[in-house]
Amino acid sequence: MEKKELDLVLVPIGLVIMVSYHVWLFYRIKRHPKTTVLGINAINRVAWVKAMMSDPENGILAVQTLRNSIMAATLLSTMAVMLSSLIVVLMTSNSVGLSSGGNSEYGGGIVYGNSSKLLLSIKFFAILLCALTAFLLFAQSVRYSNHTGVLINVPFKNQAPTITPEYVGRIMNKGSDFWSLGWRAYYFSFPLFLWIFGPIPMFLCCVVMVFLLYFLDISNHPVLTRAEAQNAENERSA
Template sequence: MKEKDVDYVLVPLGLGFMILYHIWLVYTVVKHPTRTVMGLNAQSRNQWVFSMMSDPLKNGVLAVQTIRNNIMASTLLATTAITLSSIISVFVSSTSNSDHAASQLVYGNKTSLLSSVKYFAILLCFLVAFLCNVQSIRYYAHVSFLVTVPTFIDRREPIHYVARNLNRGSLFWSIGLRAFYFSFPLFLWIFGPIPMFVCCIIMSFVLYFLDTTTSFTRSLHSYSLREKTESSAIEAV
């Protein structure tokens, strides 16, 4: 097989495998949220917002500190993403007309056009990660104000609104983290399509075990939710 044929076959297969996995993940999160970690975390955040806003005078400091920790995590990822984007831009501009010795380790097309596509794909991943983490910081900062607003337990609309904004911030944080995950196969694509394809397959299986839940986790989570609902009902009475 020619070198360019290896790129044309393995690279779309690897990216297609990861894209199909994430399509399945989105479908499972929407239709069966309790089977995924993201779905269970979203339900837990709803309960957390309910417990924090039920007594903001008592839990206000704890809520703001928790949101602040999330803002710091998003800030760290955003700073890392924009720093790596700047480094890649400087590196590409300084070596645009030079051949990379590392690309000769495995079969791969070594033309300048393909090298530009590789670095542009990596740069795009980091830019997406930066923008998503900035949006995450925006939602977290908004929630830090709303979570300390006094409300009543029987008024669920403000609580649902705060929980929805918190879940949106977490969603953008997860998308930014996925962009970092996608950058690993693209980095290995510099050394050739074979390491990139192997990395896509391995990462998809690793993410499957990280994203899905076991029956024990689901039962434990449902038990904690029932216990929290019963205690809240007793307090309301």
């Protein structure tokens, strides 16, 4: 196999591994949320919203907590914009040879794979797409966090029928979902960045990242409800 053909084999396989893992994770979150960190956090956020809305004195604590989330999402979205600007500069710079035309290769013998300038532009564009996607997702996370900050302070006696702790918890979880998706966009940009150095580092990064994400996403200690915990305690005592 010629080295230029490695990009046609290793890159699609690496992307399929990443996408397949996230499809499986999405299925597990929907079917068995208590066995995933994302599912457990979503359940706990709803419980936290109920605790905050049950006592009006918790309003300041709730707003401060949401403010921290907004500040973190704002920082990450700013980083995404800065990364996008840097990539655009590199794509239009003569230092990488993209604006000079021609079909000469870059990197000499360092890059083991297809080293044409056309493919280099595709690599930079893929990283740029991930950065812009991360920016949009974190911006949506800020939006839903702002909505949560308003709704969570509505007094119980003045609540409309639709403004319940469950409803506010769903709004907060949507913001958290966008937060998680923004991080996933960053995660996808890592293998694409290593693709600049060849398909082999990109493929290895996909495999290692899926292995690490599995231990970050899956919980070995599922959350039990009070009834389930009581039943388990009764079985142990019996």
